[in-house]
Amino acid sequence: MQAEERKMKILNSTEKKKILEQLEQFGIEKLNYLLFQTGKEKIRGYSGNLSIQEINMLARTIRVEIIGLYLFKQDLGLRLSLDATQILKPSKKIINTNDIQAQSWLKGEDLNITTNQQGFVIIKHNQDFLGSGKSAGNLILNFIPKERRLK
Amino acid sequence: MTNYRHFEPKALFEERMKKLIPDYENWFQINKEKPINSIRCNTLKISPEALKEKLEKKGWKISQPYKSFLEIMIVESKLLPGELGNSEEHLLGYYYVQEISSMMPILALAPKPGEIILDLCASPGSKTTQLAMYMENQGTIIANDRDLDRIKILSANLQKNGVSNCVIARNDAVQLCEKLKKSGFLFDKILTDVPCSGEGTIRSSPKTFLMWNIKMINKLSRQQKKIASSALSILKTGGELVYSTCTHAPEENEGVVNQLINKFNVKLEQINLPVKTRPGILNWENENFDKSLKLACRIYPQDNNTEGFFLCKLRKEK
Numbered sequence: 001m002q003a004e005e006r007k008m009k010i011l012n013s014t015e016k017k018k019i020l021e022q023l024e025q026f027g028i029e030k031l032n033y034l035l036f037q038t039g040k041e042k043i044r045g046y047s048g049n050l051s052i053q054e055i056n057m058l059a060r061t062i063r064v065e066i067i068g069l070y071l072f073k074q075d076l077g078l079r080l081s082l083d084a085t086q087i088l089k090p091s092k093k094i095i096n097t098n099d100i101q102a103q104s105w106l107k108g109e110d111l112n113i114t115t116n117q118q119g120f121v122i123i124k125h126n127q128d129f130l131g132s133g134k135s136a137g138n139l140i141l142n143f144i145p146k147e148r149r150l151k
Numbered sequence: 152m153t154n155y156r157h158f159e160p161k162a163l164f165e166e167r168m169k170k171l172i173p174d175y176e177n178w179f180q181i182n183k184e185k186p187i188n189s190i191r192c193n194t195l196k197i198s199p200e201a202l203k204e205k206l207e208k209k210g211w212k213i214s215q216p217y218k219s220f221l222e223i224m225i226v227e228s229k230l231l232p233g234e235l236g237n238s239e240e241h242l243l244g245y246y247y248v249q250e251i252s253s254m255m256p257i258l259a260l261a262p263k264p265g266e267i268i269l270d271l272c273a274s275p276g277s278k279t280t281q282l283a284m285y286m287e288n289q290g291t292i293i294a295n296d297r298d299l300d301r302i303k304i305l306s307a308n309l310q311k312n313g314v315s316n317c318v319i320a321r322n323d324a325v326q327l328c329e330k331l332k333k334s335g336f337l338f339d340k341i342l343t344d345v346p347c348s349g350e351g352t353i354r355s356s357p358k359t360f361l362m363w364n365i366k367m368i369n370k371l372s373r374q375q376k377k378i379a380s381s382a383l384s385i386l387k388t389g390g391e392l393v394y395s396t397c398t399h400a401p402e403e404n405e406g407v408v409n410q411l412i413n414k415f416n417v418k419l420e421q422i423n424l425p426v427k428t429r430p431g432i433l434n435w436e437n438e439n440f441d442k443s444l445k446l447a448c449r450i451y452p453q454d455n456n457t458e459g460f461f462l463c464k465l466r467k468e469k
Contacts, residue, residue: 045315046315046316047288047289047315047316048291048316049265049267049290049291049316050267050291054336055318057334058293058318058336061331062295062320062322062327062330063320063321064318064319065302065320065321066306067317067318067319068315068317069309069313069314069315083244086243086244087195087313087315103239106239106242127201148311150237150239
């Protein structure tokens with residue numbers, strides 16, 4: 001955990017609207033979270049019932065490290081975290097994988113799949129959402145975090 | 152390398168346990184056995200039915216021992232070392248590897264969506280993720296721990312389990328309560344699953360037998376009293392606090408709660424759990440405890456084929 005992670009900025013309605021616009025490409029229309037930007041790129045979502053004033057008061061009173069769930073990263077486009085794909089259940093830009101491809105993906109390997117989808121895509125195996133990848137012509141680049149990979 | 156599975160308890164430890172547990176021999180025998188593989192389905196991501204089907208497809212035999220808590224599962228099949236923690240379903244956050252007795256404090260606390268709950272000594276996050284699951288990611292959990300390395304583990308587990316209603320804080324437990332008290336921030340419910348001597352976890356960490364000493368128990372008892380007293384000061388009137396440990400030592404259990412009863416206007420509540428429990432004890436080492444402590448729950452490994460635990464629920468009165 002970096003020191004900068006603790007510096008959290010609450011996104012305003014305009015900033016949240018921009019995120020929602022970017023999420024439309026994945027078929028996600030609602031985002032019932034208070035959004036926080038941590039560091040330069042990461043966006044976290046808090047689904048709890050504390051008001052912004054209460055959160056600010058808490059942050060002044062005690063040492064708060066993290067709030068909510070890591071949802072996205074701004075990385076020349078919006079990259080959904082593995083857990084965000086499972087919880088937000090995108091319906092567009094989905095790449096369906098077979099058993100062998102899904103196993104390779106979960107081991108952290110890039111997939112040799114040709115798709116006309118551009119930018120970030122969502123990897124799915126049957127009913128399971130397996131995170132995001134980046135389409136690069138005939139390859140989908142893997143973003144499964146090291147600690148979440150199959151050994 | 153020393154094989155901790157072949158241990159001999161220290162004489163004082165054995166003497167105390169014999170005094171505390173009438174069927175000491177049964178307790179001693181089960182502690183030589185490895186614990187069963189229990190998991191908790193993470194309903195924030197998958198239903199118990201769907202998870203069971205997935206795991207059975209892999210060839211695992213799954214049982215659900217409690218009809219009212221289908222999320223609690225036992226993997227009956229013999230697994231390879233590390234297989235439970237390295238399965239696809241675990242990496243996707245579909246289940247949490249958690250000992251059954253360790254799930255009981257949250258069942259006792261009975262969290263509901265919308266409540267404001269403090270998990271005072273939260274890492275590694277087994278009970279925090281269980282809280283969020285029953286709260287359906289609504290309401291707020293403040294999950295606190297003191298150490299940065301433990302916070303990292305807590306944070307990783309909350310992420311893997313899809314927890315989004317949590318504020319992670321890094322503070323000394325007593326100081327956190329003092330600061331929140333000053334600011335007037337109060338909680339509906341509090342879990343104080345305090346650091347303890349771990350006498351109940353000998354099946355999974357037999358080295359506890361080697362590390363055990365009475366000085367440590369007395370030191371922990373003093374620390375636990377401070378933590379639990381501080382926590383009560385930030386509980387709303389009518390609010391509930393669950394005090395729990397994974398140890399059997401009365402100094403760390405009834406002794407701590409007895410002090411809370413004497414010091415605060417609190418009342419012990421009856422708890423209904425799906426496992427067999429034994430009542431709290433009413434005297435130990437020439438000290439008599441409040442009679443209501445019989446409502447506390449002692450969980451012994453030999454009663455449920457689990458590990459050992461102690462828990463009780465206190466309600467703050469007007």
